[in-house]
Amino acid sequence: MITARPVLELHRLDGFSLWPAAFPEEPYVLLPLGAGLTPAEVGAVVACLADAHAEASEAGGEPLAGTQAAPVPSPDRDPTGSFLRGLLAGGEDLHLAGGVRITDTTTGAVVDPGCCHGLQEWGTWREFAAGSDSCSVWFGHSPTPGARLVGDIVRLTADTDSAASPVIELPLPELHRLLDDVEHRLHAFLALVRDWAAREVPAHAAPPYAALAAALVPPDPENPWSARVRRR
Structure with a gap:
């Protein structure tokens, strides 16, 4: 039997405490995405992506499609918002290390x-x-x-x-x-991110979902596959 799975690279984040997250024991692993992820695994995905794009946040990159620009929140007053900004500031350069x-x-x-x-x-x-x-x-x-x-x-x-x-x-x-x-599993993963954000980071629920949806379902009308995905 031959299978295909979308996979995303995760890395350890020592000392992370903003929300529950199941980081890998190894320095880097490829995590298969889909409906079976636990909330802690979804939390690890969001945390790793935000961490990987922290430099883009500091550089003040353009917001991703489907998101809105916002002032950099104070780390002291809003540590969660400040951390998540890294996920939103990658702009067109958002990179989700992994593949199929x-x-x-x-x-x-x-x-x-x-x-x-x-x-x-x-x-x-x-x-x-x-x-x-x-x-x-x-x-x-x-x-x-x-x-x-x-x-x-x-x-x-x-x-x-x-x-x-x-x-x-x-x-x-x-x-x-x-x-x-693969397409079906990505939609299931995005649904998990949406539900996870509503529970764990309600003050910032929309941006993580919008950022990942924009990256995984690119708005390119010239690509029949992406146009078909967006209509669902």
Whole structure:
């Protein structure tokens, strides 16, 4: 069986206490997103993303689509608002380290996104699936995953820099089905973020959801997949 999951990179935040958060024991892990996340895992996702974009907050970046600019809140008077501002100040440069993980549960082969790739770019898989010869988009490096379409067969290589790299092959219609599942899981994740924010940070409930929704469902009318997502 072959599965596809949207994954997001989490890192440890020692001493964090603004809300309950289940940070990984390891320095970095790729967390699969979907309806099954616990509130503490959602809290860790929001915290890690805000922390990763703290420099953008200090630089006063432009707000993301779907959010509104706001003065920098005082850390003493509003530590939660001050911390969350990092998630909103990334503007068009918001980066959600991660991507799409494809796994062959029969052979154990896994194709993970490489370093510097972002989940906000997951639509490039749709572009690849609509192609005819080879994938010209980039899925990260170290490892450097690759995708090639030969007829109606998709050949995925976990690391094109390794001759011994695991390979996954699947029919093109199956890849389309897997990407539909990724889309469904992202919507389920966004619903969890919306509900989590209403409970844990009610004074700042809308911005985290709006920021992530803008990144994961980009308003690009030229992309049929994104237009279809936005109509749901």
